[in-house]
Amino acid sequence: MNWMPVYLSLKIAFYATLISAIIGIPLGWLLARGRFIGSNLLSSFVMLPMVLPPTVLGYYLLVLIGRQSFIGRWLQDTLQVNLVFTWQGAVLAAAIVSLPLMVRAVQASIDSVDPNTEDVARTLGKTEPVIFFRITLPLAWQGILAGLVLAFARAMGEFGATLMVAGNIPGKTQTLSIAIYDAVQGGNYEQANFLVILISVITIFSLWILNSYVKINRW
Amino acid sequence: MLLLEIEKCYDEFNLNKGWQADKGEIVALFGPSGSGKSLTLKAIAGLETPDKGLIKINSRLVFHHQKKINIPARDRSVAYVPQNYGLFPHMTVVENILFGMNGNSQEPKKKKTMELLQRVGLESKWNRYPGQLSGGEKQRVALLRALANNPKVLLLDEPFSAVDIPAREILRNEIREFLAQWRIPIVLVTHDPGDLNALATRVIEYGNNNKPGCLTR
Numbered sequence: 001m002n003w004m005p006v007y008l009s010l011k012i013a014f015y016a017t018l019i020s021a022i023i024g025i026p027l028g029w030l031l032a033r034g035r036f037i038g039s040n041l042l043s044s045f046v047m048l049p050m051v052l053p054p055t056v057l058g059y060y061l062l063v064l065i066g067r068q069s070f071i072g073r074w075l076q077d078t079l080q081v082n083l084v085f086t087w088q089g090a091v092l093a094a095a096i097v098s099l100p101l102m103v104r105a106v107q108a109s110i111d112s113v114d115p116n117t118e119d120v121a122r123t124l125g126k127t128e129p130v131i132f133f134r135i136t137l138p139l140a141w142q143g144i145l146a147g148l149v150l151a152f153a154r155a156m157g158e159f160g161a162t163l164m165v166a167g168n169i170p171g172k173t174q175t176l177s178i179a180i181y182d183a184v185q186g187g188n189y190e191q192a193n194f195l196v197i198l199i200s201v202i203t204i205f206s207l208w209i210l211n212s213y214v215k216i217n218r219w
Numbered sequence: 220m221l222l223l224e225i226e227k228c229y230d231e232f233n234l235n236k237g238w239q240a241d242k243g244e245i246v247a248l249f250g251p252s253g254s255g256k257s258l259t260l261k262a263i264a265g266l267e268t269p270d271k272g273l274i275k276i277n278s279r280l281v282f283h284h285q286k287k288i289n290i291p292a293r294d295r296s297v298a299y300v301p302q303n304y305g306l307f308p309h310m311t312v313v314e315n316i317l318f319g320m321n322g323n324s325q326e327p328k329k330k331k332t333m334e335l336l337q338r339v340g341l342e343s344k345w346n347r348y349p350g351q352l353s354g355g356e357k358q359r360v361a362l363l364r365a366l367a368n369n370p371k372v373l374l375l376d377e378p379f380s381a382v383d384i385p386a387r388e389i390l391r392n393e394i395r396e397f398l399a400q401w402r403i404p405i406v407l408v409t410h411d412p413g414d415l416n417a418l419a420t421r422v423i424e425y426g427n428n429n430k431p432g433c434l435t436r
Contacts, residue, residue, distance in 0.1 A: 116305035119266050122292040123299040124319030125368070134318070138309050 001194050004171050005179035009199075012087060012162075012175060013155035016094035020102040020151045023095075025144065028106025029132070033115075050100040058164025061093055065165070083165070090166035090173055094158040098151035105150060109143020110136060142213075149210045153203055221372050221404040225262055225272035225282075227255070234258055237272075238423050240372075240404035247407045247415050250425030256408040257302075259425075260374045263406065264299040265292030276371050298365035302377045304357050306349035306364075312336070313345045316364045335363045339397065354382040355390050362394070366401060373398075373405045379414065391417040 031043050049057055065083045066072045075081045083089040113136055121131045137144070159177040166173035168182060176199050183192035224237035234255035240246040248256040261267040263274060265281065268289060274282040276297065281290040307315050316332045317325075336342045339359045349357055358378060365373060378394065379387045395418055398405055407418060415422055 114303070114305065116301040116303060117307055119261075119264070119292075119301060120299060120305040120364075121307075121318070122266060123264050123295070123297055124364070125293045125321070126319075127293060135307060139307075 002179070002191060005174050005176045005195065006198060008087060008090075008172075008174065009156055009176040012090045012094055012158075013152050015091040016098055016155035016158075017102075017148060017152045019091065019095040020099045020155075021148060024099055024102030024147065024151070025106050028103045028144075028147075029110055029136070031103065032107045032110035046103050047100050049097050054097060054158070054160025055164055057096065058093060058161035061089075061096065061161060061165050065089065065092070085165075085167045085169065085173060087166065087173055090158075090162045090175060093161035093165045094155035097158050097161050098154040101150040101154055102147045105143050105147025106140070109140035109147075112143070113139045145213065146210060149206055153206060156199065156202065220275075220277055221263065221406070222275040223259075223263065223272065225259070225269040225274065227258060227262070227267070227269045234269075236423075236425070240406060240421075242404060243402050243420075245398060245405045245407060245418055245420045247409055247419035247422045248425055249409055249412075249415060249419075249422050252410060254425040256410075256425050257376050260299065260376055260406060260408055263372065264297045264374055265290060265295045266299070296368070296371045298368075298370035298373045300358075300361045300365050300373075300375045300378065303381055304349075304361035306357055306361055308349050311346050311348055312341065312352070312360050315349070315360060316367055319364055320367050332363075332367070335367065339363065355386060355393070358382075358390065358394070359397075362397065371403060373401065373403055375405065375407045377408055377410070379409075379411065387411075387413065388417075394418070 027046060031039060031046070062084065063069055064071055065075060067076065072084075075083065081088075083092060117135055117139070118131050121135050126134075157177055158175070159181070162173075162175055163178055166175075168174050168178050170179075170182075174182065176195055180192050180195045180199075183189070183195065220239065220241050222239040225234065227234045232253065232255070236255065236259060238246070248259060250256055258267055262269050262282070269282065269284070271284045272282070273280060273284065276295065280286070280288050281295050282288060307318065310318060313329070313332055313336075316335065317328055320328045320332070322328055333342060333345065336345055339362075341356060341359060344352065344356065349360070352360065358381075379390060382390055391414065398418075407414065409415070
């Protein structure tokens with residue numbers, strides 16, 4: 001059995017989840033608590049990857065980081081970074097695709113935190129970062145965790161955008177979903193069955209862990 | 220002493236009020252919902268910014284429209300107890316009170332917290348979460364938390380709205396004795412006439428007859 005796609009998918013999903021958490025948590029907070037002009041526009045823009053076909057998204061990304069674009073040229077000439085057909089490119093694709101799930105989960109869970117608690121903390125002399133880390137985040141934590149799991153699962157299963165940006169290079173960018181497609185195309189059903197069962201088990205297991213964690217509620 | 224003269228405009232209504240409250244007074248802002256009572260409290264606390272006017276606590280200006288003074292809520296020394304008390308549900312009674320207390324060393328703060336809890340008969344519940352307390356107990360914890368740093372003003376938004384009517388009478392008596400110990404201006408928002416007789420030393424009416432003024436803006 002070839003375990004390489006499993007390892008690659010886990011690695012890519014891990015980094016993609018990390019990126020979407022780093023961007024998604026502040027963004028979700030901003031959308032839940034911020035009062036600014038254009039918040040609806042920003043909200044719609046963040047949701048785009050959820051409704052656009054992954055191939056379209058992948059194509060945009062490919063054009064953006066490829067040599068034809070300003071950003072792509074800058075990345076390659078100044079930073080010596082080439083993202084096309086690399087696992088880092090796959091991370092970028094997976095992060096963008098899973099970002100809406102993260103943002104939505106964070107936004108909903110921060111929305112459910114009673115703003116009175118934050119107001120009281122302000123009158124008790126606390127600064128905004130202290131309030132965020134000691135009041136908002138702990139109270140929204142379960143929803144954020146759910147967002148992390150969903151983002152991870154989405155990144156694990158990413159196919160379309162990843163294929164466009166990173167291609168299908170065995171051992172380099174061939175992730176689980178792509179390897180399954182590849183195995184079926186090549187008639188290698190043994191490998192396909194193995195990977196399909198594996199990804200199903202991983203997904204069910206992580207959802208089960210999430211559900212049992214959410215049931216433990218101290219207060 | 221608390222002095223204010225504020226104006227805030229909204230599409231549907233405008234708030235334009237001025238009054239003052241002295242040490243030891245319990246001033247009740249009384250009127251229907253939507254008349255700007257809670258908004259006034261939030262403006263005093265620094266949680267809402269009025270469009271015009273000034274707010275003065277003792278001799279210190281905490282808000283002045285023309286002078287562009289707007290001290291943030293955290294630096295105003297104003298204690299605020301919102302309608303549902305705003306207790307932190309993920310912290311125990313003791314942690315709730317400790318959270319807002321000034322000072323770095325934990326031991327004296329803990330000692331003071333336990334003394335405060337003893338004074339209101341809650342010492343045995345120090346380790347409970349707010350979800351495990353009755354309405355009256357929650358209110359006492361919220362008051363202790365608010366008063367632990369010796370604030371200069373205490374603001375209470377509808378203190379009994381979360382309590383059923385038979386329990387209100389008992390709580391009003393409890394809270395009156397408790398509040399009498401603090402020699403600071405206390406502002407109470409209510410639309411329940413029962414609160415006025417039981418608690419207030421003075422009533423300020425809020426109605427829909429706010430002075431016009433910002434319609435011309």
